[in-house]
Amino acid sequence: MSTDRSRQPERSSGSDNAIYQAVFDAVMAHRLPPGTKLTEATLGKLFGVSRTVVRQALQRLAHENIIELRLNRSAVIASPSVQETRDVFAARRLIESAVIRSLTAGLPAPQLAELRQLTETEKQAFEQGDQRRCLQLSGAFHLRLAALAPNQVLARFLNELVSRSSLMLALYETPGTSTCAMDDHGAIIDLIENGNIEAAVAAMEQHLKQCENQLQLENRNKPIDLADIFSLRPRS
Amino acid sequence: MSTDRSRQPERSSGSDNAIYQAVFDAVMAHRLPPGTKLTEATLGKLFGVSRTVVRQALQRLAHENIIELRLNRSAVIASPSVQETRDVFAARRLIESAVIRSLTAGLPAPQLAELRQLTETEKQAFEQGDQRRCLQLSGAFHLRLAALAPNQVLARFLNELVSRSSLMLALYETPGTSTCAMDDHGAIIDLIENGNIEAAVAAMEQHLKQCENQLQLENRNKPIDLADIFSLRPRS
């Protein structure tokens, strides 16, 4: 199962959805690294559709800042700057805190179970060492939680923020570090279930701060430093 | 001057921008009421471009919930539901509060002057009875303030929220009521300039609550009464 996006009708025609989903999922799973070129004709051939349809999908992806559209040049997977990364995580803290705070009435049992199920599957993926799936499921947890809150506008915003976060993880994550602390999600659900809303908010904020801190955002001017990647220093 | 959007590159190709801007501005100024049909061919002729380009603009507008795209039927200016309206205003309170709170360093003099200029022009428009321009400038104030804050992600979100708000005002505003209290904006700037951030936040939240309360959101099931709209039209 891919990150659930079907609940959001959003677009009238559904043909471009396949391409959109494919690129989206690939980005979420870090199979398409930032900077990768997405040629319209190539995508069209791969999916058996014309460039017109490809273009629609690309437009949507660009609007959500997942890809970058450059004039007369091929689209590329976005390479968010350090500043953008900070902004996105700040926005996530703001929105996800508000999401939890809006759950004063608590959550119905089936939804609670659904969230627990997600964390459970996530834990399994972690133990199996499937980092891609782990990341994907982590995003799904945040999205599902927001979708269960009353304010759907915030949920939609978070959609974009989560996918951008995935991109940022791909760009700035420290190579050796494992994924986010697994039980953070479980702990947050516990707090929500016990009605300890403010504690849940605090836990969420700390969780997000921790995710951001795991990124290498210091000492980086350019979105990506090639010399660093190849472990080379420019020789004179 | 239209609502400033040029600072936000956002889109690569610039051809559809004209059409996008025109619709956006018209919505902001209540010249295009909710439910208005936007025929592709018509727009294409008006702007001297082909349907391909019109389509791109419409897609963008739809993604920002300014228009609604229905399968095999003409696009229409969106008619937000009561729930959507509540959600949007709640989101605005959340985001605009955060925007102000992020201005701990204060605002440079020229930017401060720019904001004052906006409120001044707004006051003039009010005294001239130009309600459309008044509304447009009010939106511009909120957008400009957000654009001056460090977090550009929040600024972009607010872009969408403000234009949707304009739509909601068109749908739900009580007929006789005048526009939002004019000096709210000026007062907020004063508080920011004096470094009284938390007071400014409180003022903004109250301002937005007041705007929302001016709407007739009770006792309304349907988003819009079409007969009401068309009765104003002398046409056949």
Next chain:
DNA sequence: TTTTAAAAAATCGTATACCAAATTATTGCT
């Protein structure tokens, strides 16, 4: 070898054309 310039290829932007679906108008029947 490196640099520069021109030619070739690839790729994007836009217009046009055609098909499918839906709405509107028309016709025929009761």
Next chain:
DNA sequence: AGCAATAATTTGGTATACGATTTTTTAAAA
């Protein structure tokens, strides 16, 4: 006249075509 069925028009979805721009290749000169 009122209603139902059908024809005509409108509108949207997709594909293809062509000119414009950019990137890459090739070739020549320093």
